[in-house]
Amino acid sequence: xxxxxxxxxxxxxxxxxxxxxxxxxxxxxxxxxxxxxxxxxxxxxxxxxxxxxxxxxxxxxxxxxxxxxxxxxxxxxxxxxxxxxxxxxxxxxxxxxxxxxxxxxxxxxxxxxxxxxxxxxxxxxxxxxxxxxxxxxxxxxxxxxxxxxxxxxxxxxxxxxxxxxxxxxxxxxxxxxxxxxxxxxxxxxxxxxxxxxxxxxxxxxxxxxxxxxxxxxxxxxxxxxxxxxxxxxxxxxxxxxxxxxxxxxxxxxxxxxxxxxxxxxxxxxxxxxxxxxxx
Amino acid sequence: xxxxxxxxxxxxxxxxxxxxxxxxxxxxxxxxxxxxxxxxxxxxxxxxxxxxxxxxxxxxxxxxxxxxxxxxxxxxxxxxxxxxxxxxxxxxxxxxxxxxxxxxxxxxxxxxxxxxxxxxxxxxxxxxxxxxxxxxxxxxxxxxxxxxxxxxxxxxxxxxxxxxxxxxxxxxxxxxxxxxxxxxxxxxxxxxxxxxxxxxxxxxxxxxxxxxxxxxxxxxxxxxxxxxxxxxxxxxxxxxxxxxxxxxxxxxxxxxxxxxxxxxxxxxxxxxxxxxxxxxxxxxxxxxxxxxxxxxxxxxxxxxxxxxxxx
Numbered sequence: 298x299x300x301x302x303x304x305x306x307x308x309x310x311x312x313x314x315x316x317x318x319x320x321x322x323x324x325x326x327x328x329x330x331x332x333x334x335x336x337x338x339x340x341x342x343x344x345x346x347x348x349x350x351x352x353x354x355x356x357x358x359x360x361x362x363x364x365x366x367x368x369x370x371x372x373x374x375x376x377x378x379x380x381x382x383x384x385x386x387x388x389x390x391x392x393x394x395x396x397x398x399x400x401x402x403x404x405x406x407x408x409x410x411x412x413x414x415x416x417x418x419x420x421x422x423x424x425x426x427x428x429x430x431x432x433x434x435x436x437x438x439x440x441x442x443x444x445x446x447x448x449x450x451x452x453x454x455x456x457x458x459x460x461x462x463x464x465x466x467x468x469x470x471x472x473x474x475x476x477x478x479x480x481x482x483x484x485x486x487x488x489x490x491x492x493x494x495x496x497x498x499x500x501x502x503x504x505x506x507x508x509x510x511x512x513x514x515x516x517x518x519x520x521x522x523x524x525x526x527x528x529x530x531x532x533x534x535x536x537x538x539x540x541x542x543x544x545x546x547x548x549x550x551x552x553x554x555x556x557x558x559x560x561x562x563x564x565x566x567x568x569x570x571x572x573x574x575x576x
Numbered sequence: 577x578x579x580x581x582x583x584x585x586x587x588x589x590x591x592x593x594x595x596x597x598x599x600x601x602x603x604x605x606x607x608x609x610x611x612x613x614x615x616x617x618x619x620x621x622x623x624x625x626x627x628x629x630x631x632x633x634x635x636x637x638x639x640x641x642x643x644x645x646x647x648x649x650x651x652x653x654x655x656x657x658x659x660x661x662x663x664x665x666x667x668x669x670x671x672x673x674x675x676x677x678x679x680x681x682x683x684x685x686x687x688x689x690x691x692x693x694x695x696x697x698x699x700x701x702x703x704x705x706x707x708x709x710x711x712x713x714x715x716x717x718x719x720x721x722x723x724x725x726x727x728x729x730x731x732x733x734x735x736x737x738x739x740x741x742x743x744x745x746x747x748x749x750x751x752x753x754x755x756x757x758x759x760x761x762x763x764x765x766x767x768x769x770x771x772x773x774x775x776x777x778x779x780x781x782x783x784x785x786x787x788x789x790x791x792x793x794x795x796x797x798x799x800x801x802x803x804x805x806x807x808x809x810x811x812x813x814x815x816x817x818x819x820x821x822x823x824x825x826x827x828x829x830x831x832x833x834x835x836x837x838x839x840x841x842x843x844x845x846x847x848x849x850x851x852x853x854x855x856x857x858x859x860x861x862x863x864x865x866x867x868x869x870x871x872x873x874x875x876x877x878x879x880x881x882x883x884x885x886x887x
Contacts (some may be wrong), residue, residue: 302689302693303792306792307693310686310689310690310693311690313686313690314686314687314690314691317683317686317687317763318687318705318706320683320760321705321706321709321760321763322709323724324717324720324721324723324724324760325709325712325717327720327723327724328716328720328723331723377608377609377612378609380605380606380608380609381605381606381609381610383605384601384602384604384605384606384607385602385605385606387601387605388598388599388601388602388606389602401606401610404610404613404614404618405609405610405613407613407617407618408613408617410869411617411621412817412818412861412862412865413818413823414821414822414823414838414841414842415624415821415858415861416617416621418624418841418845418854418858419617419620419623419624420616420617420620422620422623422624422627422845422851423616423620423623426623443616444616446612446616447612447613447616447617450609450612450613451609451613454609479601504711507713508711508713508714509713510713510714510715510824511714511823511824515842515845524713525713525714525715525716528713528715528716528719529824529828532715532719532722532828533827533828536722537719537722537723537726541719545716545719545720548712548713548716549712549716552711552712552713553708553711553712555711556704556707556708557704557708560700560701560704
């Protein structure tokens with residue numbers, strides 16, 4: 298199979314792909330290196346800029362807002378997404394085709410394929426008009442959260458749907474044969490089976506929220522500067538500074554940490570239901 | 577005859593009742609999320625598109641009567657006469673998107689086949705290391721290049737010494753920096769679909785070719801490359817479409833002289849508002865996007881590839 302690739306080819310692949318891996322990480326590593334710049338007046342590397350961050354009320358407020366936004370939207374996005382993924386895989390009648398049957402899929406894929414600029418501006422206008430009409434929806438964490446849920450829910454739905462697709466539909470019939478009602482079968486059969494997908498979906502939703510800039514930027518209000526917006530404004534106005542590098546380094550480390558965690562977690566869950574053939 | 581043995585009439589009702597119950601459950605579970613997306617995304621984008629056909633009010637807001645004036649403005653006409661600026665911006669965006677796709681293809685092939693050549697257990701981890709940087713915030717990923725390409729950076733000094741750029745200028749801002757930023761940002765979107773295609777490659781074709789003493793390059797072009805085309809097409813779509821409308825890269829790395837359509841659209845809503853014109857530009861951008869998607873669908877249908885297990 299692929300292992301049979303000739304040795305010179307394998308070596309050539311190694312030599313050409315290592316620079317690409319380097320290219321992927323060099324900019325991030327550079328930020329991290331610069332974040333340990335010497336303190337003003339100092340000469341050696343220092344954690345001065347990290348300490349500075351801890352005393353910067355703007356940064357701390359932005360961090361708090363990012364966490365509120367990320368956790369809050371992820372909870373709602375995970376609930377809506379899980380219900381969509383579960384419902385569409387269990388209760389959709391497969392037989393019918395045509396527009397009506399394809400409509401839910403079309404709706405779910407819209408937030409995923411829509412360019413984030415168009416997404417952001419659409420919501421900017423919508424919330425603006427709604428605010429003029431009703432006085433509600435003034436731009437801020439709430440409008441950002443609504444927009445975040447809109448792109449989180451479809452991704453969670455896809456994760457849960459994929460998990461459900463791997464299930465034997467006879468399981469649900471068996472639970473009905475054993476006189477489990479809908480609630481019992483959901484709590485004792487569906488939930489335990491899709492729990493890894495829900496947890497994975499929640500982590501995905503949270504990373505999506507923290508990663509997003511464009512949609513957040515267009516739905517944000519004057520008092521709702523989150524970390525990515527804080528960094529963007531600082532860099533666009535003042536250029537690069539060591540404290541921004543320190544902040545960015547912390548964000549990079551967090552996201553990469555969550556990513557690795559997610560990987561380890563999903564691997565464990567995959568291993569679990571495998572039939573044992575050896576011992 | 578008891579009802580349970582089922583007259584055709586009763587069976588029909590029972591079936592209909594069950595179908596109704598299923599539909600109700602579908603609505604209770606999937607309904608809230610679907611309605612949410614319709615209210616907070618599909619309706620808003622419909623409003624945005626509609627605004628493209630309105631006149632401009634005093635504060636840049638949409639106003640009656642309906643008109644096609646915003647689209648004339650997209651084509652470059654204004655009170656001051658015709659200017660080529662918009663056409664240049666659109667062409668520049670197209671060119672940036674296409675060359676980002678080409679550059680990511682060139683970078684992705686070696687990486688993808690390097691991963692595929694590794695033991696199965698190692699592959700997911702190596703793929704993860706390609707994807708991980710893209711999970712960090714786009715602003716962070718992009719401003720890292722401001723540091724690498726700025727006027728004081730080592731790379732800029734090198735370019736100055738070699739005479740590529742005048743002294744005291746940097747490699748950023750400009751078209752070159754945007755190109756690097758877009759390629760860097762979207763590389764994982766090319767690697768993932770290509771990897772999916774390369775992983776299920778039918779290597780017996782390669783072996784057959786080898787038995788017939790085909791050369792390495794011939795083997796690649798006739799036995800390997802055709803099998804990766806479906807992944808390549810998905811990758812081109814995933815890279816070129818978001819690169820075309822990107823907002824962060826042109827604003828941070830492009831500078832004032834090299835605008836892209838994304839920054840042009842955004843400025844109609846953020847700087848001096850002109851909603852109808854911004855909406856008309858958006859419609860224009862979406863037409864391009866949809867055009868690309870349709871071409872992709874037709875091509876992948878012709879190649880007989882299925883999209884797999886999607887919702």
